[in-house]
Amino acid sequence: MSSFATSFWSSDYAGGLGVLFGKLQQGVQENQQILTIARMRADAEEVYGQRIGEIIPATERVSGGFSRDDGASVRKAYEGMRVEMDEAAKNHRKIASNIRELVVNPFGRWCDAHAQRVQNSQDDLQTRIKLHDKQAESVRKFRSQYYNKCRLVEDLEEEDKLAFQDPKVEPVQNTSPKSPLPPPPPAVPTIKEPDPEDDEEPIDIGDVTYMPEQVKKILTHMLENIKLGETKVPILGTYQNVSTGSDITEYIRKNMNAANVEFAEKVGQDIVHNGFLRLVGNVGNTFANSSRMYYQWRPKVFKITGIPEKKQAISRVGTLTEGIDSPVNAVGEILSGWNPLNNPYPNETPSERLRREARESDERYKASVRKLDALRCNLEEAMVDHLKFMERCELDRLKAIKAVILDFSGAISNVIPSLQSTVDKMMLFQETVQPLGDLRYLLENYRTGPFVPRVITYENYYNSVDGQTFGVDLEARARADRKRVPLVVTTILTYLDNHYPDLDGDEARRAIWLVDVPLGATHHLRQQINDGKTVPVEVLEQYEIPIVASVLKLYLLELPDSLVSSHVYEIVKTVYSTTATDSSEAQRVSVIQSTLGQLRLANIATLDAITTHFTRLIELTSADEAYISSLSTNLAPCILRPRQETTLTMNEKYNYRLLRDLFGHKEAIFGELKRASSQATRAASAANQERGRGRGMSTDERGRAIAEQEKWQAIATKNGRAASPAPSTRIKRERSPNRMSGDASTRFPVSPSTTSPPGGVTSPTERRSTLTRHSLEVPGSAEASPIGSHTNGVGSTAVANSNHADGSLEKRDSLGSSSRVKSRKPANLSRQSLYGGVSSSSERVRADSLKGAASHESDHRGVELTDKPMDD
Template sequence: MAVLSLPLSFNNSFWSQDYRKGVEVLFQKLEQGVAENDEIVAFIRSRAVTETQMASSLSSPPTTAKGIGFGTDDGASLLMTFRGLQVEAASQGQAHLNIAKELESLVADPFDQWAQGYKARVRQSRTVVLDQWLKTYENSQGEVAKLKHQYLAKTRKADEAEDDAKFAPNQNGPNDDHYTTSPRLRPLDARGPPQRTASVSERIAARLKEIQKRAAGAAAAAEGKESKENLLEPESEKEKDLPTVDKGKGKAVEEISSPVNIGSPLALSPEAAKRDLPPLESPMPPMPPEPMLLAGLSLPPVAVSQLLTRAASELNLRPVRFPLLGEYQGCFTGEELVSWLNENVQGFGGSLDRAEDAARDLTERDGLLRRIGEFGNEFEHSDDAWYQFRPKAFELGTNNADALSPLSPAGATNKRAVQPENILKRTNNFVNLVSKALAANNSNEPTWVRARKEAEEADKNYRIAVRQLDRQRLGLEEKLEDTLKTLQRWEMERLRAVKTVLLQYQGTLSNVPKTLESIIERQTTLIAAYQPENDLTALIERYRTGSFRPDAQVYESISHDESDVVFGIDLRKWAEGGWITEVMSPDGSESSAGGNKEEVPEVLTAMLKALEEKYTEMANDDEKRKSWIYEVPLAGTHHLREVLNGVFPDHQRRKDKPVPEDLFKPYDAPVIAATIKLWLLELDPPVTMYEGWDEFRKLYPTHGRILTIEGEQSDDHDKKMAEVSNALMKLPRVHLYVLDRVVKHLKTLVDTTKTEEANEIYITKLALSIGRTVLRPKFETEISIQDRHPAREYSFLDILAISHDFV
């Protein structure tokens, strides 16, 4: 039996996990095709120029001077022969001139016009895909990352505030925290504590303390007298004599406690206890700084500071003088900064627009650059727009990043005063500043309650952003699918157009004299050997980046384990956490088993059941089998995916809300089968786990090791099945249940349908269609992409034969 393989196309070869890498590789090859078109046009025009020059030489022979040579011959046969050869040479020149005109007007010009349109379409598509769709998606990813960071930080802050409230003493004042209680330090009744008479030793100690207090009072009186005498001394000299403790920035000076104060016992009042206790330290490590997004590229603040430090050392910083404002040091233009970012930041991919967007973010959003000589702080990509680095640009991620003074003209002071102008400049809206202050002061809620509400609000925003990002990802995948199909059609049209223009070129040159017939024949053979379809296949095989591999965006919560989606889940968490749903009978009540749990997610059971019902509506068995083979557009599959994501999570949380019976009615069997494959493809990790890729790959080291080999001994077959069984035993139980449910359905389909196509061929097609949804590596590499040994397909064939009985 001939080995079947999945036909190669752009749609199953140029995907990547970040969606950008595969598309960039494809557009690079298409740009190479644009350059090939220009070279073909230049080659044909060069030949036309050569033909024109040859025609000019043949049509204008050198003239014969009178009185010498043929100019003195009166009619000899040599003269007639020579004149005839000149006429024939002129005729040949006219023939070459006609060839040159045909090459220009009938071959080069039409193809050049078509090639220019192709070039414009490719570059417009590149701009739309890379600079609009992907950039928007990457920016959304960065926003979701920020929201997740804020959610984690606010949750951590709320947890710490709750811990502080649990251990803080109650003040019993008008602003009591009624949410926590603390032990009282005194009894509530009026009786005083029991007292006893002092012993002899205690009375002696009390007498000694009284003598010490009198001595201390006399010393204090003497010091007061000396202080009156020192009132006229300079203030600087008195400060030198006093031992002080500077709290920093000259805010306060604290006197060193006397030995008497140091030796006194600690106060037992609530106020003193609260004042003397050291602050509680958080057991959790500090949160990492929030990443910064520059034109879709996420960088930590420290890396941004390092980048700007390097830019400050490599840019041509120079002083610039402005009328009435003065001279500013260390200035550079916006054009210089954009050019430097484009050359030194590889993550921008050489895109000047992304470098400009990054410079704009650094200036307008982050305030790391200062516009010189103009109002506002807008960024312009111009050679007459001047900027300075602010000091905080070099200290991001450090403790000094928030307490930096702005740059000023040379000779001005760097001291920053707290003025109304500065407050307005920072908030840009005085009304917002006042409203925020009033809202903060009028709130009577305890700190930990307010912090918990902020954490819940951040949790809600993060959840909504993740769902929106996942829907945006689905739309991006659908657009990329249509774009890849369109680009493949364009490339095939280009390759066929190239062959057409080469045939026209060959046909034009075939009109030359018979002496060139051998050359024409060899050119004909070369052009006939050119096959556009083979070239397209070779391009895909050489530069493919991987099959379709969706990266599902899933909401991750640290406070609860419930999932709000049924796609992109982790089966192990589903089995361990609260995601397991009870077995439900068709009428919505619990089954007779009572209290049993579903072995597999309910959405998979529902899709397989709906698919079995769709089989009964099909005309013949051949259509039933093709349901798993058809290539369904992503738009239909994503539509059913979103419907299931909106229905099943709500059904799992509320058992009294049954699943609609007509949920799958609008969808055909191929769409439901494709959605099952998408559900398997989005599982993280896959059914056979990422470690299973290496395990099953070892079982199929050579090409051609399939389930049944003609003449294979039973011992070899049993040994092979034992190896597959050992690999399956390493999988978690829930993964085996899911695999068993899918394989059981497929085996039933094969056994209950009869077609002219042999079962072995159909099962091989099933393996090509479903194998990568079951078995795939964690990261696609060039080795796994170019793997000539289809371990995924062969392993699936063996799993298809053994897994159900094994489970």
């Protein structure tokens, strides 16, 4: 069953949480409604008992009557009625007391605690989401600044290239052929440096980036609406065009959408930093909301806006105490603007300044992306913890309501047997409450999407993906690794295959992919290997095997697009909608093969490597149908996801059905893809040879060998005949009987990845082509290993232990016998205790055989997923 931690995710994180906490707050209101019913019923029973108790005193106030008759039968009936009235009043008051003690008081305290827990979780997650969104906005801002600086650097470099080129002078036509004129001397090139004043760049004020025209309008409006005056500073003199900090802050709050004084001071500080204001009469350039701090508008502002500047008339008549006309004021004015330490980079050219600013903006952008990634990981960890806690709280709430109804009915049924019918109905209502069913209903009708993290990666201006592994496009990562399959995938799969024999039994080997690993542990390993480099095996050995498997699933979930691209999701949906019967299975497999052929080579190769790993695990551990179904359900979101999650796609299981077909028909699907890729490669090579576009010979011996091989492949493709479609009468060569001897020449007599004619005989050209791997072939796949190949005859082994490419798992023969080799027991007790239990004798024998096979074939241990470098 789905859970809160896997059902309430959205692209902005807040959408799914809003739906969940809306339902949780609805549960808090439901608690109050049930509590109101119990409280008002207790009050009603209390009032009813009091009114019944008032009947007897009312009758006693009547004088005479039955008090005069001592033995009359009528008086006995009257006395019985009085007793019953008194007992009824006591019973109703007891009902009220029971309801308050058993329901209202304890359930009221529990409701208050539950509401506080929900509110605390909601407030904590909202705070984390706000920090994440704020940092994401900062990342977008720094990215824009970085790209603008890079564009300016490129423009300056282009201008420098054009400035230092030799001028192209048109030859002067001679007016007379008898007296030719010499060509004029070439003009001396001149370099015109850009004027810093004319360099119009966007300006950041607050959290908004303004263009120069917008800045001009804002400054003009500020000069027209902010009070300008003058202030006198002792010794330095009088300053013109001065405004107080409080006036500027008030203007910013009214006209620039400043929510509070703190944000207004931040905007004012940005205005000071951009050179529009300066502080007078104090040290520094700090902006504050104070009526005692004065700021002078610089001449730059009046030049931009075109408003005439009010200047002070300098007069040399007077003494030092006459203020405005003092020559000391003029000197002070000059000295106040002189700041030799204002520029930390003296003698810096404009080009050097632009490059330095580009580097600084790049570092700020990188740091902001790293900070955002850390905040995102913390947010996701907190969301998973809170969602699991809220799921337990919601289940407890439903159970508490069930208990309250039972206590409420018991408080009434124990006192008044006459209300048994009502009690029976209330007991029926209590029995109809199903907490698990209500929880499942909430998940099925209000979930917003599965857990798919949205990674914001560092986008280098020059399209470099160095320094990061997770969240990067699969093909870009593969090209950076110069492999068809990214190194992070091959390394993890190889590491897991090498450590399968260390686990105690097939059940433990299968269980590592179904363990619910804490997201914090997975993120911890992710931080260790998210550097764009080869994953060190020493780092993986520090973690439990389920954590290593979980980080591979997280890598596939954090891809920008699913491994099977979302562009073909509708095609896959159509395939399974129209081919639902078993009779169309072959047709469905053919359509799936052609659909996967539309993917990029890196996606196909990675999908082949992953499918090979799991089909081998399923086959060699004898996994049952229940495990295959659970594994497919767990891995389906990692393989195929729709482009946009909706209420319809969340209930669709097309990715699950696709994964089941990949497990069941791997040979047919990927074998055909490899053959098609091989034919396309040979056809392209032949076409290049015919057009004379082959690569030149190299003096290196390796280059000669490659060129010679390409030449013979082109000749064979051009002159060779296609195989006849009729069945061949030649005798098919069986597998060599010496394949158990371990000889390299007899272990693989026929390459399983090569497509042979119907008769089983290959041409020399095709035999030569098997020496090189095709573009889609992944070492360790089912086509490159003997796993899955069977021989005929009774007593022949289905899969030989020495014939395994990984040397890690054992397969029994058709008679049920297996080879037993002594080996040491697993020394890692912590891994055995992770799964618990003691394996059967057959499992221990199988694990020992696996260890023996692995020790004999150390060169071939593990799934060899190392791929050839990409040349395209």
